[in-house]
Amino acid sequence: MLTIDPRTSEAVSAYVAGWAVSRGAPRPTPVALGWHVATGQAHESERYVPVRGSVDDVRGIADGLRTPLACLKFAGRYDDWRPHFGTEWEDNPIGWFMTCELGDASRVDVTDKVLVRRTGALITAEIRGDDDVIATGRTGLVGDWCVPDRIRTVEAHRRRGFGRAIMDALLTAAYDCGVRHAVLDASQDGRALYAATGWTTLAPQFGLTRSGRHADRAG
Numbered sequence: 001m002l003t004i005d006p007r008t009s010e011a012v013s014a015y016v017a018g019w020a021v022s023r024g025a026p027r028p029t030p031v032a033l034g035w036h037v038a039t040g041q042a043h044e045s046e047r048y049v050p051v052r053g054s055v056d057d058v059r060g061i062a063d064g065l066r067t068p069l070a071c072l073k074f075a076g077r078y079d080d081w082r083p084h085f086g087t088e089w090e091d092n093p094i095g096w097f098m099t100c101e102l103g104d105a106s107r108v109d110v111t112d113k114v115l116v117r118r119t120g121a122l123i124t125a126e127i128r129g130d131d132d133v134i135a136t137g138r139t140g141l142v143g144d145w146c147v148p149d150r151i152r153t154v155e156a157h158r159r160r161g162f163g164r165a166i167m168d169a170l171l172t173a174a175y176d177c178g179v180r181h182a183v184l185d186a187s188q189d190g191r192a193l194y195a196a197t198g199w200t201t202l203a204p205q206f207g208l209t210r211s212g213r214h215a216d217r218a219g
């Protein structure tokens with residue numbers, strides 16, 4: 001029977017917590033089979049992230065998620081899981097959960113072009129050109145995990161090492177805070193960068209958003 005791979009539970013749980021830190025979302029609350037975040041943003045009302053369970057379990061969760069723009073996200077292959085959900089759910093962009101272990105070798109001499117700031121459990125990194133920001137990124141810290149997020153290089157400056165420099169700076173700062181594991185949800189571009197810098201793919205990420213059109217607004 002189709003199930004969420006339980007070997008992904010720890011890393012995906014860390015991902016949810018660190019993502020919430022990065023996005024300034026409310027702290028995830030433990031619920032049946034995973035985590036719930038009361039996101040409350042214009043593009044996403046709430047988020048449910050099951051980290052274990054069968055297809056019937058996950059369908060049950062989906063049936064209970066009635067608010068427009070509710071998001072359901074978990075580790076799973078699109079082709080395996082999509083047939084089990086109806087047209088009231090819209091596909092999120094494809095992604096992959098990726099992980100990386102941090103050791104002494106993760107510390108690098110960060111170029112002074114990268115401006116790193118830490119505010120509580122959030123570390124941000126930025127590279128500026130003469131006039132504008134060239135590349136940015138951030139990572140939420142949760143225990144000995146960090147969750148890099150919003151890694152971005154302005155299009156005109158891509159493939160010149162800025163994305164790598166941002167990630168090096170974030171992971172070095174996180175390592176210095178005691179972090180030893182990293183997990184993130186990679187886009188297609190991001191996956192290429194991370195695969196080239198020592199990350200491994202844990203599982204495909206499957207995400208759906210309940211459309212406003214079909215949602216039960218009374219719920």
Ligand SMILES: CC(C)(COP(=O)(O)OP(=O)(O)OC[C@H]1O[C@@H](n2cnc3c(N)ncnc32)[C@H](O)[C@@H]1OP(=O)(O)O)[C@@H](O)C(=O)NCCC(=O)NCCS
Pocket residue numbers: 135150151152153154157158159160161162163164165185186187188189190191192193194196
């Ligand atoms: C992903 C992103 C941040 C990469 O930034 P970048 O500054 O171009 O990355 P770098 O120049 O440091 O790349 C380092 C290495 O990663 C790999 N890499 C990065 N982007 C790649 C791509 N699109 N395709 C293939 N390999 C890629 C290459 O091995 C590259 O080394 P090389 O240029 O010597 O071959 C950038 O493409 C981006 O902003 N994309 C849109 C936002 C996004 O998807 N962010 C990731 C969210 S998870």
